[in-house]
Structure formats: C-alpha cells, structure tokens
Amino acid sequence: MTQTDFTHDASATSWVEGAVGHPDFPVQNLPLGVFSVGDSPPRGGIAIGDYILDLPAVAMLMEDPAEDAALTANAPVLNALFAGGRATITALRQAVFGLLTDESNRAKVEPHLHRAADCKLHLPFFIHDYTDFYTGIHHAMNIGSLFRPDNPLLPNYKYVPIGYHGRSSSIRASGVDVKRPTGQTKPAEDGGMPGFGPSTRLDYELEMAIWVGQGNELGEPISIGDAEQHIAGISILNDWSARDLQAWEYQPLGPFLAKNFHSSVSPWVVTMDALVPFRTAQMPRPEGDPAPLPYLLDEGDQAHGAFGITMEVLITTPKMREAGDAPHRLSRGPMTAMYWTAAQLLAHHTVGGCNLQPGDLLGTGTLTSGEEGGEGSLIELTEGGKKNITLPNGETRKFLENGDEVIMTAYAEKDGFARIGLGECRATIKG
Template identity: 40%
Template sequence: MAPLQSWLDIDPKSDFSLYNIPFGIVSTAADQEIHTAIAIGDHVLDLHVFAQGNGFSALSIIQPHQAVFSQSTLNDFAALGRPMHRVVREYLQSVLLKDGPFPDVLETNKDLRTAALIPHRQCQMHLPMRIGDYTDFYAGLHHAYNVGVLSRGPENALQPNYKHLPVGYHGRASSIVVSGTPIRRPNGQILSDPKTKEPLLAPCRKLDMELELGCFLCKPTALSQPICIQDAQDNLFGVVLLNDWSARDIQAWEYVPLGPFNSKNFGTTISPWIVLMDALEPFATVGIQNDVKPLPYLDERGRKSHFEIDLSVILTTSAGKSSKICTTSARNLLFSFPQMLAHHTVGGCPFNIGDLLGSGTISGEDMSAKGCLLEQSENGKISIKLEDGEERTFLNDGDTITIKGVCGDQIGALVGFGDCAGRIDPALELEYD
C-alpha cells in the first residue's frame, strides 16, 4: 500500500512523515515567544500561530482549549488526555494530507501557511515539558547482565530481585536538557588507587553515555493511589530518546549502599520532539520474554506494550569524524513503561503531569548492540576502534554523542524521533584552599 501523501514536500526518509506528527516547543529569531509546535518533514507547524489564524476551525472539540498551544510547555496539552491527543493529531494529519478534507485550512491559505509553517533550521528547540520528577529504571536485561558480569561474574550477574520488579533510582529533573545542549565533564570523588581506599576530587576519567528511551506522563495521581496495570497506558503521553550520561568512576565509589548520585545528576539529554503513544501504536510488540512470572499487579497478560524502535548511537570526534558505535532495538527491555508505572505507584507514590520515566540502557546481545561504553570497553579494558582510526574506552572532551531512533522501514512512512545529541565540554577547574 502506498504511504499517505502530503501537499507539503516531505523527504521520504524524514523521521517526521505524515504518520508521525510529534509535538515539541519552539521559538524563532523572528518570534522569541516559546510556542507549541509539531514537526512535519523539514518544517515545524507553530500551533500558536495556527490556532490564532483559525486553523482549528473545523475541529470544534479543541476550540475551548486552544490556549494550550500558546503555552511554553506541553503540560497543559498533555493534561487534556489521550483521546484529545488522538483527535488533534488526526486532525493535523488531515490538514496536511494531499487531497484531504480541509485544503482551505492551510494548503490554500497562503497567509496562514507562511506565518505558521516554518523551516526547521530557523527554529530553536526547547525542553518540551515542565518536568517535576524523573525516575530512571534498569529494564535493559542484556545491559544489566553485562554490567553484573563485570562486577560480580556471570554466576551472580543479576541480583535476585531483577526479574521480579523494574529496578529504578530517583534521577535529577533539574539537569535534564534538550538535545544540542553541551554536557560538562563532572568533577567528583574518584578512587584512583583501590588499594589505599582514599579518594581524590578530580574530573571524571570514565565518562559514559547510555542509550535509553524516556516516557512522559499525562495524568496526575494522588498520594497513596496506585495505578492498575490495565489502566497504565492511559497515563502515558509520549516517548523521547534519552541519554543518561554517567560518570563511571564517580559511580563506582559512591553507589554503595544507596545507588547513583553525583555520577548521574550532572546531565540527562532528551530529544526535543515527543512522539505520541498513538503514533507508536502500529509498532507495538513484546519485549524480552521474562522467565519469571510477574506478580499480578505487574502482569500485562500478553499485551504488546513495547515498541519496535530501531536505535543507534553515533560518536563524532572533535575533528568532525563520525562512527556508528551501537545498533540495537527497543525490544531489548524486560519491563515496559506501563509496568514501570504500576510498580512505581504500588506503594502510593503520586505522579504529576510531565513526570519522566527512563527505560534504562537498551543493549542487545551482540557487541555492536551494547548501549554504553562501559559494556563495550569492559570498563576500560578494551579499546573501541572508531572509523577514522581513533580509539576510545570512554568519552574524550569534544566528543559528541548522537542517539537516533526510528520506527518502520517503509520509505515515506517513517516515525522517528530526530536527534538526541550532546557534546562533552571540559571539566571546570576547581580550586580549594
């Protein structure tokens, strides 16, 4: 079947086909006000301008709520709920459709089209949500096993609880940044000589990336009110790519007994466009088969709540040379976002609109599918050869990591996420008396 066609010229290989319609927050040099927008091909459609120009005239259900498109985050739009997200997305698809039902809304309305449809290169992207809380999970089975082997050996690689519940830690929402924001190498306590057990304060020497997905919440929950696994899907707004930057040497010294702290809170990068759950639904699949039967509150009963997302990581050196260092799939997760949410709330933890869940590092079984440098280099023992002849065990200053993700393989019908990118800047020089 031929893919849907738009009257707008869209590169058939674009992440942002008519099948996608992801939502984000943009500004331009001509208009510094921050507005809601969607991505379509090489353009963005400013929904504030679109609404002001009567673009939603044929969608009466959204008209009382059009102020959400003038907000500086997507929180208010998310709060309208998944049925409204679906209606708005489908309407925008129909407005952009060739020979669609509403040509006069934008296609033949040259004034509105000129004002609202902006080349992507002219836009500045911003964090899409106001993020109150962020929890990062550890649901990548192959990653958990590989890291466990490095520290405990293959017999004890996975902790006894691992397959029974989604393991997670509370991250730092204040250091989540949008793609393109530089990440400064952190300083911290490092145990340079394990024999002495005396740490020193120094720049991280084992700076790493982690290939993950993030999922935003669109419903608040009350204190002491758990979310049923059957209802958890209704609480999910959409998905982004996520890089959980990690200082491995700082982490090794600090994580006992309470887990990651400064080794994780210096920066987390997310892609700017939120791909709505409805856009991902055609790619729903199952994750890794769990050989442990979950307790009833986590039992999805065979529901497909993972997604067939092809993921890759590109490392670009300061000299501008790029190498693909990882290719994997989002199917390599043991637990789904609904299961993470059900477990997170089972004890009564409340959620707010805009809260973010991280999947944990997504690794496959092969070396080329390992989603962080800790796994690929076996904690610095093996050098990773880049395409230009350079080698890495961990990241150098000036390196840029770019995560990409896309659903589908039909040209003209791709559902992608755009880039999740960050460059490593040198550590601050600290001076103490």
C-alpha cells in the same frame, strides 16, 4: 490498545514540501514539541518534514476539542496539553493531519510553518520528577558481570522493576553541551585516600524517555490495565554517566554525583497514537524466569506493550569533524530489549501510592541488545575500559574525550506503514 486509523495510512501525503518520505517526520508521525523563532516566546509545535507547524497560530482552523488543545499549546511547556488526556491528543492529531493533507488548507496554513533550521527547540515539559529504571536485562547482566562475576544479576531484578530517583533540574534538550563532571574516585588501594578531579571515564547511556501524560492522585495507584492511557509518548534519552565516580559512590544507596550532572533528551514527543502500528509483543521471559506478580501482569500489555523501535548511537570527534568525516556508528539495537514494559513501570511506580504528574520523565535504563554491536554504553563496548575502540580514522577511545559529540537516533518501520523517527539526541563534551 488504540487501533490504527486514517492518520496511519501509508499512502497519505502532505502538501508540505519534503514531508513525503521524510525519514523522521512524515505526516503519519506529527510529534509534539516546544519551539521558538527569534525573539518570539516558546510555544507548542508539530514537526512535519523539515518544518514546524505553529499550533496556536492554526487553532482557529480546527474545531473543538482540537481547537482548544491547540490553544492550550500556547505555553512554554506541554504539561497542560497532555494533562487533558489521550482523547484530546488524538483529536488534535487527526485535525492537524487533515490540515496538512488537504491542499485546500494550504493557503491558510502555510504562513504558520517555520523552517526547523531557523527555530530553537526547548524541553517539551516542565519536568517535576525524573525516575530512571534499569529495564535492559542484557545491560544489567553486562554491568553485573564487571562488578559481581559470580552473581551478575541480583534476585530481585526479575520480580521488581528496579529504578532510582534522578535529578530533573539537570535535564537539558538535545544540543546543549555537557560539562565534564568533577568528583571523588575510588582509592588506588584499600584504605587509601580517594582521588578527586574531573571524571576520566565519562560514558553515555542509550535510553528511551517515557513521558507521563495524565497523572494520578496521591494514594491512588495506576492499574496495569490503565497505565498506557497515562503515557504521553516517548523521546530519546542519554543519561550521561561518570563511571569512575559511580564505582566509588554507588554503594550503599546507588547513583549520586555520577548521574546528576546532565541528562540529554530529544525534543520531540512521539505520541502513543503515532506509535500504534509499531507496538509489539513483550519479549518472552527466558524459561525458568518467574511470571510478573499479578499487579504487573496484563494479557493485553504482554501482547502489545513493547515498542518496535530501532535505536542507534554514533560518535564524531574533533578530528573527524575537521576532516569532514561522517559520524561513526558505535551500536544499534531494539527498544524491545526492555525486560519490563512501559505500562509495568507506571504500575509499579504508583502501586505504593506515589503520585505521577504530567511531564514526569521515566527513563528505561540503558538498552543493550544482547548481541555484538548492540551495546548501549562504552563501559560495555570496552569491557570496563580494558580494551580500546578504534574509530575509522585510527583514533581510539575507551571513554569520551573533550570535544567528542554523541548522537543518538531512533526510528520505527514496518511493512505497510510509513517509517517514523524520533529525531536526534546529541551533545558535545566540554572540559
């Protein structure tokens, strides 16, 4: 794992207004994304406080390889930038850090800062492929208990990272409305005709997105020891789910229409360099659980392969917004709820020869903490729709209704380091 350097110094300050102590984007974070202003073309930028730094515009203020990296970011997606590898991103981060902390650079750099509120944010990558995993063991147990009370967790779960290939074409950046999906639902009685219509059990899933940086050649697996070098960074992911469609269609081949209608992702890629101080040991396996097979086991990955990130999900309804009420937090939990590390996901995904490409998206699956208040979905909070959630204004919910907005946030904090955040992943349900 890369060591901390001067860019992680908690005492470092930026001359950018509002950046010092910013809850998400202080100078110690510097996440990458794609933005546009007015009619200008989308290009790469870096979040700093409440502003976005135009990377191509300041490229000439840096030296190679950072200058070349900033010029590569002059594109509507960041695939080519991250294909250059971890060292390139590190050089860019260090150079931008220097520009934003040295007051002597202010006159040259400040004209290329844009207020984030005036910008449009786009998907950071062209997503060739999307794989959603099932790494949240507490979520897996909760869902399994609803459908298989006597056998909630299938025996392969503790040996193999379970996942399925999702639909990349319907992934959208935070802020894009979600249209309620339509499909078939389970017959009311055995042998009956299935229903058909808009989903009435629409749910969110609190996940994290793991972005692939450098890919691998077809037939050439990524080893567990090298896997981290192939990760670009992480974002927040909401993999919306239509639970009533899912209950009817998921056997024998798994998710289909219940999952392919929309997935929302936060627009900022928090890099692996920014996350160095917040890496932590992988969650110990319960006594009696098998050790990972050798191709999935690395001592260093077990020691620091997890992310010390706190995740939250909030809801606001039309009535709440009309009354000026603040969003209500539904749950909070740690990213360390993953049974498998990010490196293990990449190693397993490629062990058979599958080639990952820059910008591929790996979802962690729903991350539930295992404690009350840490449920990562409504189907868990309502025990499969058996009980209501009561909001502060007296409204109740079992699943999402039209006009409801779901807001997901995430942040990392640790003594001795500046807190950094991942921004927001939010969307409103439309009929």
